[in-house]
Amino acid sequence: MRFADMQRDDHNEKVFRIGFYNLENLFDLEDDSLTRDESFTPEGSNRYTFSRYDKKKNGLGRTILSLGGWQPVELMGICEVESKWAMDGLTKYSPLKNAGYEYIHEDSPDRRGIDVACLYQPDRFEPILYKYFRINFPFDPDRRTRDMLYVKGKIPNGDTLHFFVNHWPSRYGGQFVSEPSRAYVASFLRQKVDSLQDRFDNPFIVITGDLNDEPDDLSLTESLRAVNDIEKVQPGDLVNLMYPIKNKFGTHSFAGEWGVLDQFIVSENLLGNERTRTSFEFVGIFDAPWLLKENAAGNSVTNRTYQGPAYKGGYSDHLPIFLDLVISEKTP
Numbered sequence: 001m002r003f004a005d006m007q008r009d010d011h012n013e014k015v016f017r018i019g020f021y022n023l024e025n026l027f028d029l030e031d032d033s034l035t036r037d038e039s040f041t042p043e044g045s046n047r048y049t050f051s052r053y054d055k056k057k058n059g060l061g062r063t064i065l066s067l068g069g070w071q072p073v074e075l076m077g078i079c080e081v082e083s084k085w086a087m088d089g090l091t092k093y094s095p096l097k098n099a100g101y102e103y104i105h106e107d108s109p110d111r112r113g114i115d116v117a118c119l120y121q122p123d124r125f126e127p128i129l130y131k132y133f134r135i136n137f138p139f140d141p142d143r144r145t146r147d148m149l150y151v152k153g154k155i156p157n158g159d160t161l162h163f164f165v166n167h168w169p170s171r172y173g174g175q176f177v178s179e180p181s182r183a184y185v186a187s188f189l190r191q192k193v194d195s196l197q198d199r200f201d202n203p204f205i206v207i208t209g210d211l212n213d214e215p216d217d218l219s220l221t222e223s224l225r226a227v228n229d230i231e232k233v234q235p236g237d238l239v240n241l242m243y244p245i246k247n248k249f250g251t252h253s254f255a256g257e258w259g260v261l262d263q264f265i266v267s268e269n270l271l272g273n274e275r276t277r278t279s280f281e282f283v284g285i286f287d288a289p290w291l292l293k294e295n296a297a298g299n300s301v302t303n304r305t306y307q308g309p310a311y312k313g314g315y316s317d318h319l320p321i322f323l324d325l326v327i328s329e330k331t332p
Contacts, residue, residue: 013326013327013328014156014157014326014327014328015324015325015326015327016074016075016124016125016155016156016276016324016325016327017067017068017069017073017074017075017322017323017324017325018073018074018075018076018077018163018206018208018264018322018323018324018325019064019067019068019073019075019076019077019286019320019321019322019323020076020077020078020165020208020209020210020262020264020320020321020322021060021063021064021067021076021077021078021079021316021318021320021321022078022079022080022167022210022252022262022316022317022318023060023078023079023080023081023316024080024304024305024306024315024316024317024318025040025080025082025114025305025306026056026057026060026080026081026082026086026090027040027048027053027082027083027086027113027114028053028082028083028085028086028089029041029042029048029050029053030085031044032082032083032113034113035110035111035112035113036111036112036113037082037112037113039309040082045309046306046309046311047311052305052311053089055313056305056315057086057089057090057093057094058094058095059290059314059315060090060094060315060316061090061094061095061096061097062094062095062290063286063288063290063291063315063316063320064076064096064119064320065095065096065099066286066288067286067320067322072096072099072100072101072121073119073121073322074120074121074124074125074155075118075119075120075121075124075125075153075161075163076101076118076119076120077116077117077118077149077163077165077208077209078116078117078118078119078165079114079115079116079117079146079165079166079167079209079210080114080115080167080210081105081114081115081116081117082113082114082115083107083113083115084105087103087105087117091103091119096119099121100121100122100123101119101120101121102119102120102122103117103118103119103120104117104118104120104127104130104149104151105117106132106147108132108145108146108147109134109144109145109147110144110145110146111144114146114167115146115147116146116147116148116149116165116166116167116209117149117165118149118151118163118165120153124155124156125153125154125155125161126153126154127151127152127153128152128153128154128160129151129152130149130150130151130152131149131150132147132148132149132150133147133148133149133150133188133192134147135147135148135184135185135188137181137184138184139180139184140181143181145168145169145181145185146166146167148164148165148166148185148188148189148192149164149165149166150162150163150164150192151163151164151165155276155325155327156327157275157276157327157328159204159275159276159327160200160203160204161204161205161206161325162196162203162204162205162206163206163208164189164192164205164206164207164208164209165208165209166185166189166207166208166209166210166211167209167210168181168182168185168186168209168210168211168212168213168219169181169182169185169212170212171212178212179213179217179218179219182211182212182213182217182219182223183218183219183222183223184223185219186211186219186220186223186224187223187224189207189224190223190224190225193205193207193238193267197236197267202267202269203267203269204266204267204269204270204273204276205238205266205267205270206264206265206266206267206270206323207238207263207264207265207266208262208263208264208265208321208323209262209263210252210261210262210318211261211262211263212261213261214246214259214260214261215228215240215242215243215246215260215263216228216243216246220240220263220265224238224265225237225238226238226239226240226265227239227240227268228240228243230271230280233268233271234268235268235269236267236268237267237268238265238266238267238268239265239266239267239268239271240263240264240265241263241264241265241266241278241279241280241282241283241323242260242262242263242264242265242283242321243260244280245260245283245285246260249285249287250285250319251285251318251319251321252302252317252318252319253299253300253301253302253317256295256297256299256301261318262318262319262320262321263321264283264321264323266278266323270325274328275327275328276325276326276327276328277325277326278323278324278325278326282323282324282325282326283321283322283323283324284321284322285319285320285321286319286320286321286322287319290303290315291303291314291315291316291319291320293314302314302316302317302318302319303315303316304316304317305317
């Protein structure tokens with residue numbers, strides 16, 4: 001479902017909105033000697049000047065603010081941000097500056113220095129704890145990738161939410177070559193989910209991120225064991241809410257083709273729960289006009305910042321996604 005098809009008011013109930021956005025290389029301007037970020041400096045091959053950074057940062061802030069509709073998104077996962085300096089710029093010196101966001105961010109071992117993080121409204125989401133999980137590949141011990149972020153917190157009706165933010169390994173080298181890395185991260189995440197379900201009684205789990213695979217790829221269906229067909233959902237399953245969007249629209253365009261790489265996957269007990277619930281109809285892709293452009297063939301594509309070293313002047317090569325939790329004070 002596209003954003004234009006559903007606003008918060010359509011529910012006629014209290015809504016807690018969760019978002020995710022791949023920021024496409026929101027770097028700071030400094031050269032970090034420990035990472036491969038040289039191209040994203042004023043002197044680098046991308047000519048990443050302050051004016052280019054500032055335009056990008058303000059565009060991203062405007063997008064996140066608009067994603068919430070009439071109030072800011074309560075909880076927002078993001079990826080491809082380099083540093084706390086970049087996080088401060090986004091939250092304090094962009095259109096988000098009056099939105100009151102606080103954030104969780106730590107540097108990861110990714111070779112380019114890009115990380116996952118989250119923004120949250122402290123009056124609507126109360127973090128209890130968070131942890132970054134390091135990914136170590138047994139079949140490629142020298143490889144470095146983004147950490148996985150886990151946040152446990154309280155939503156306004158007092159229920160506890162378990163929130164995972166991901167940025168799985170890219171498809172660099174091709175799907176066949178790169179797939180084992182994503183399958184490994186998916187299996188690692190599945191272990192964390194199983195641990196939560198063993199420890200807690202019917203925990204509410206929301207998984208999001210740029211997974212660099214489609215909802216029906218093996219990393220999702222076999223390694224993570226996320227179910228796509230509502231008719232086949234069993235108690236305790238994970239359910240991929242983005243599957244119905246596949247073949248209709250997408251979150252990322254490559255060579256004129258759209259794919260659903262950014263996803264929301266939830267625990268089955270969030271479907272139909274009386275106090276906190278969601279559904280396949282409560283997810284969407286934010287396709288604001290400023291996030292899209294026409295390519296030379298006349299096709300709609302993302303309005304990205306760079307294509308290789310060529311500056312395009314846009315904001316990201318991905319579109320943001322959102323998930324609504326309808327919440328109430330009813331006793332189950």
